[in-house]
Amino acid sequence: MPEAIIVHGGAWDIPADLHAEHVAGCRAAAEAGWAVLSRRGSALDAVEAAVRVMEEHPVFDAGFGSHLNRDAAVELDAGMMDGRTLMAGAVAAVKRVRDPISLARRVLHDSEHVFLVGEGAELFAQEVGMALCDPAELIVERERLAWERRRAAAPAAANSRAAFVARSSDTVGAAALDADGNLAVGNSTGGTFFKHPGRVGDTPIIGCGLYADNTLGAAACTGWGEQIMKTVLAKTTVDQIALLGNAATAANVAIAYFKLRIGGLGGIICLSPEGQVGWAHSTPHMAYAYRTAGMDAVVAALKSAA
Ligand code: GLY
Numbered sequence: 001m002p003e004a005i006i007v008h009g010g011a012w013d014i015p016a017d018l019h020a021e022h023v024a025g026c027r028a029a030a031e032a033g034w035a036v037l038s039r040r041g042s043a044l045d046a047v048e049a050a051v052r053v054m055e056e057h058p059v060f061d062a063g064f065g066s067h068l069n070r071d072a073a074v075e076l077d078a079g080m081m082d083g084r085t086l087m088a089g090a091v092a093a094v095k096r097v098r099d100p101i102s103l104a105r106r107v108l109h110d111s112e113h114v115f116l117v118g119e120g121a122e123l124f125a126q127e128v129g130m131a132l133c134d135p136a137e138l139i140v141e142r143e144r145l146a147w148e149r150r151r152a153a154a155p156a157a158a159n160s161r162a163a164f165v166a167r168s169s170d171t172v173g174a175a176a177l178d179a180d181g182n183l184a185v186g187n188s189t190g191g192t193f194f195k196h197p198g199r200v201g202d203t204p205i206i207g208c209g210l211y212a213d214n215t216l217g218a219a220a221c222t223g224w225g226e227q228i229m230k231t232v233l234a235k236t237t238v239d240q241i242a243l244l245g246n247a248a249t250a251a252n253v254a255i256a257y258f259k260l261r262i263g264g265l266g267g268i269i270c271l272s273p274e275g276q277v278g279w280a281h282s283t284p285h286m287a288y289a290y291r292t293a294g295m296d297a298v299v300a301a302l303k304s305a306a
Helices: 016-038 043-056 100-110 118-127 141-152 161-167 225-230 233-244 247-262
Strands: 004-012 076-082 088-094 115-117 172-177 183-189 210-213 217-223 266-271 277-281 285-292 299-304
Touching: 004 016, 004 043, 004 266, 004 277, 016 043, 016 172, 016 285, 016 299, 043 076, 043 100, 043 172, 043 183, 076 100, 076 210, 088 100, 088 118, 100 118, 100 183, 115 118, 172 217, 172 266, 183 210, 183 217, 210 233, 217 225, 217 233, 217 247, 225 247, 233 247, 233 266, 247 266, 247 277, 266 285, 277 285
Parallel strands: 004 217, 088 115
Antiparallel strands: 004 172, 004 285, 076 088, 076 183, 172 183, 210 217, 217 266, 266 277, 285 299
């Protein structure tokens, strides 16, 4: 079975001065995932390794460096899914977890539940021996200043189309196929800038932000969560892979539906069960990277709208 990995580093109007960092962060993430796959590691391990690289990279809205919510707090969401078993794990609105993708993985393996939120998710982290961090440790100066500017500005809807395009979202994610033919997917985010406390987007929601099934394909979404949830975009994409037999076409068809039905702003990465990659977006930019069997190195790019 040919191994493959694809990652995304967000889809929005990424400022020009951040393009290079986005590309470098996506490249490092895909290389970390590929390193796992090339030593016959599992797709789940590859996805976790790739997403953790981006959670630790301050340019992305995930883990360290995430957007602040209306109360100047970082609240993180993440999810993982195993395409072999359909086991899934997700966490939302956690404030004291530096790498929420790893907590989502523990929920997938070690919890009888699929989705834990807030203090309950942090309690579970402690129960399985994961250290909690100081919430202040997740905040970077760029985000603190952005929050100060936003607070000083005239009141405006935090969840408007204009607000989304201007400053959201660098959600990160990865999909992988391992040598045993197993697919996995994971996503992680700090959510939208200046969001209402407790707001959760598509990122950790199975079927919306992510989906993986060995028999169909795998997909991870990025973009405006309120729209992605309403169109169940990850499962829609995976169903298109199964129907069309081509990951690239499936990503384009799913984004076309997303735009037509709801004026959708977002992006998709996906993998077919055979290891074909696909990506598409409706935002001004999307950052991504991938490597498949037969390639000598990771390809990383920041795609602009046509
Ligand atoms: N897609 C990230 C979010 O809306 O939270």
